[in-house]
Amino acid sequence: MEITEEQIRQEAAECYARKIRQADQMSDHELIFAGAELFDYACAISLAGLKNDYPELSESELLEKLRGFLGNAA
Amino acid sequence: MNATEALESFTRLLNEANVAYMIVGSFSSNYHGIPRSTKDAGIVLQFDASAWKLLSEKLPDGLTLNPQGGFEMVTATRKEIIKVAGTMFEIEVFHLSDDEFDRMRFSRKIKVELFNGMITWVATAEDVIVQKLRWLKTAARSKDYDDVINVMKRKGERLDFEYITQWCNQHGTLEILAIARAEAST
Numbered sequence: 001m002e003i004t005e006e007q008i009r010q011e012a013a014e015c016y017a018r019k020i021r022q023a024d025q026m027s028d029h030e031l032i033f034a035g036a037e038l039f040d041y042a043c044a045i046s047l048a049g050l051k052n053d054y055p056e057l058s059e060s061e062l063l064e065k066l067r068g069f070l071g072n073a074a
Numbered sequence: 075m076n077a078t079e080a081l082e083s084f085t086r087l088l089n090e091a092n093v094a095y096m097i098v099g100s101f102s103s104n105y106h107g108i109p110r111s112t113k114d115a116g117i118v119l120q121f122d123a124s125a126w127k128l129l130s131e132k133l134p135d136g137l138t139l140n141p142q143g144g145f146e147m148v149t150a151t152r153k154e155i156i157k158v159a160g161t162m163f164e165i166e167v168f169h170l171s172d173d174e175f176d177r178m179r180f181s182r183k184i185k186v187e188l189f190n191g192m193i194t195w196v197a198t199a200e201d202v203i204v205q206k207l208r209w210l211k212t213a214a215r216s217k218d219y220d221d222v223i224n225v226m227k228r229k230g231e232r233l234d235f236e237y238i239t240q241w242c243n244q245h246g247t248l249e250i251l252a253i254a255r256a257e258a259s260t
Binding site: 013019020021022023024026027028029031033035036037038039040041042043059063066067069070 | 080
């Protein structure tokens with residue numbers, strides 16, 4: 001079945017509304033620390049991928065490589 | 075030390091030392107809008123001798139003050155950078171400047187109570203929007219625009235648009251405010 005552009009727009013809007021509802025349900029503590037927790041999580045996944053690609057590198061060398069990939073991202 | 079522990083221990087240190095501060099930037103838009111990952115926390119601090127002593131001598135283990143520091147791009151005020159051992163996460167500590175808006179938002183900061191009895195101070199939703207629009211004018215980073223829309227969507231009509239408009243008028247960001255407001259209302 002083909003998905004129309006209108007359906008894609010609707011699904012995107014529903015997805016966004018879900019994000020708003022999720023944020024509304026989070027505690028103040030969760031909202032304040034979410035940025036740091038998501039960053040820790042993203043780094044852990046990226047480091048696991050790098051470790052798989054470069055098994056010969058030490059933990060500090062992997063961190064340095066990740067630092068290079070992150071560049072100016074925030 | 076991970077990013078969460080770093081931010082928690084630093085804010086605890088500021089609270090215990092009774093130093094006036096507030097969380098700004100993406101951590102404040104996360105609080106008022108939709109949380110996203112971010113590699114640095116922005117904190118505005120009222121610098122005096124005791125604050126310097128705190129940063130230079132009493133940082134918790136795992137946190138190190140970068141001697142080089144830097145400058146905030148809109149108001150060109152100095153910022154100190156705190157590195158966190160074992161992670162790429164950083165804490166940027168901005169000096170409270172003489173900029174009129176910087177002073178105003180600092181005076182309006184809100185107290186937020188966290189789980190473990192800890193408190194922290196955060197810029198208001200209106201001030202997050204005003205400052206992000208100001209950065210947008212200078213740096214044109216799409217994530218700042220997204221943060222503005224997210225805060226507007228979550229807060230809706232509870233926002234004081236008269237206050238926001240007044241500052242955007244002073245900062246020359248009324249046009250982008252109108253665009254963001256139109257997008258957030260759809």
